[in-house]
Amino acid sequence: MQRNADFHTRTEEALANAQLKASLRSAMDGLMASRKACFPDADAFERLRLRGAQIRVNALSKLPQLLELLERNCTRNGIRVHWAESVDEANETVLGIMREHQAALLIKGKSMVSEEMDLNRFLESHGIECLESDLGEYILQLAGEPPSHIVAPAIHKTRQDIAKLFKQKFPDIPYSEDVDTLTRNARGILRKKFHAASVGLSGVNFAVAESGTLCLVENEGNGRMCTTVPPVHIAVTGIEKVVEKLEHIPPLLKLLTRSATGQRITTYFNMISSPRKTGEKDGPKEVHLILLDNGRSRIYEDEELVNTLRCIRCGACMNHCPIYTRIGGHAYGTTIPGPIGSVLEPQKAGLKSLGELPVASTLCGACAEVCPVRIPIPRLLNRLRFERIRNDHVGTTRGQGSSRTFNEAIAWKAWSWLHRNPVGYRLAMTLVTRLRNILPLGIGPWTQARKAPRIAAKTLHQRAREEGFNDQ
């Protein structure tokens, strides 16, 4: 579990890393430009965005019924459905399936929920090899690093970094910095693994309740490999990923791929509704779906914060965030970084450990402007800022009041009192303008890197009166 001090340290390290900042800037500029080119008509985009928001809101408003319907239809189709309240339960379920098949190798497609579960470390501690097959995730697994972006996990690495890494891990393969050669080498290595693995694991982008269909979006084909070639496929997903109808998929897919990478569609859109049927020549003989809660149902209880669960994980909020673009995903220290991560992760882990994240935002609003399902991210960040200092014990957010300090509480109480008492207010203003040269104005981290602001000799009210403004 990360602590606040770690966040500060990591942020400072990231800010001091010029190469990281340059890589991020160039990658984010590219992603923002591609996305913009995909939505040339602002009005049409707004209508599509509203449709996307409606679809997600519709699903969340019927979440328990839709989860039961999904379970019923998946089961009817032959998919085995498992429920997990915590990551421990989800990990144990995967382990149980692996053991049932005496499987020693799990090949994985890209799945942020499996990152949330820390599945690789868990299975490896039980002697089972986990292999990432998404090219970016594979590179990071070789480097022993977590992803730094949910869509482009290795965005912080240059091709030279990757070439050196390949040379170090595969000394027999000739050194190359050529992207095509590096990709071809990875294809050769991983193809043998797809061929050998007896269990494949994937995430789920959308789960369709009415037909019991699991949808996966990808470009590389590793997701299809993991869900087609091994005899067993395990899909892991958060309970919020369900949508009601199949007709809801086309608008969401359109929003997702365009917002994420500026593609009108990805190379593959893979819709899985059952294991291999009698007579079919390939496809897994068993498909398992693990529905993970891990704090989501608690988020669901809050009228405002439930909107966190609308997210379709496109990453557009990260790409457009002035903070993310400067510090990158690793600094956040969470599975999901960036603006939506700063809303989601503190609710899951509790504000006591991740309460700094909602504060690490300029509230510029870029995230909310680009969000394809119109999540009011700045409003939710503000709400969590309130949660971390409130002490009235209302609501279900974990770690409420954990950042409340006596001095800050007194300061705001005094501020509030002054603004309700004209005599007190005028007295205070007279005092601070007279004593402005001797008042201590060191205000923590702000003045460590900046000149302290000085209180003006006259208040705004005084100056306005002198200028002859009519205040009636």
Place this chain on the structure above:
Amino acid sequence: MINRARDAILERLRNRQPGFDIPSQSLAVETPEWPMQARIAQFKSMLESARAEVYPAEPGNWTQTLRRLVAEKRIDNLLYAKHGPLAEAIESAWVETEKPELICDQRPIEGWKDELFFHIDASITSTRAAIAETGTLILWPTQDEPRTWSLVPPIHFVVVDADKLYNTFAEVVETEAWAQQMPSNALLISGPSKSADIQQTLAYGVHGPTELIVILRSAEPKQ
């Protein structure tokens, strides 16, 4: 344990069904509708922008286009479905000793996985339909043309009929009433396999086919 988890999660969700400030009634999203020639042009241009190759052909002689392409690409063998919808045309166009060798293995994958993974150069499959807006092929793999055929071989040839070209994905899902009849696996394919995971530079053929070659058969003239 599992039922306990299920019941606990559902109970928490049922206890609090939230309200939202977004109206939940369905908002119509406009979709483009192109006449046939514009639809074909859109389909072709989108696929080509994703580095797929598209070759228009007449319904009667599309195998000539196929033969020319396989010769140009110096393919040793071509996987095809002996009982599939393209078989008759392919078999009648092929001379027995001609390269590439026609291969049809209809065993379950477990019986010939090595050969499929490491010895097949190319495959050819039909499509169920296609989407103009995004340059997308729709495949519902069958017993004759299984899922891996469009994934494992390095080159995938695919035959599309122009009269199966829809405007948008939404139109296909609605017109064909997909919700009532989803197959084990429905696939949308919109180009060769690709990745930009190394320094945002596009590379093709990461795990799936490096080349996607589309033969677009024009519609049969109406009687």
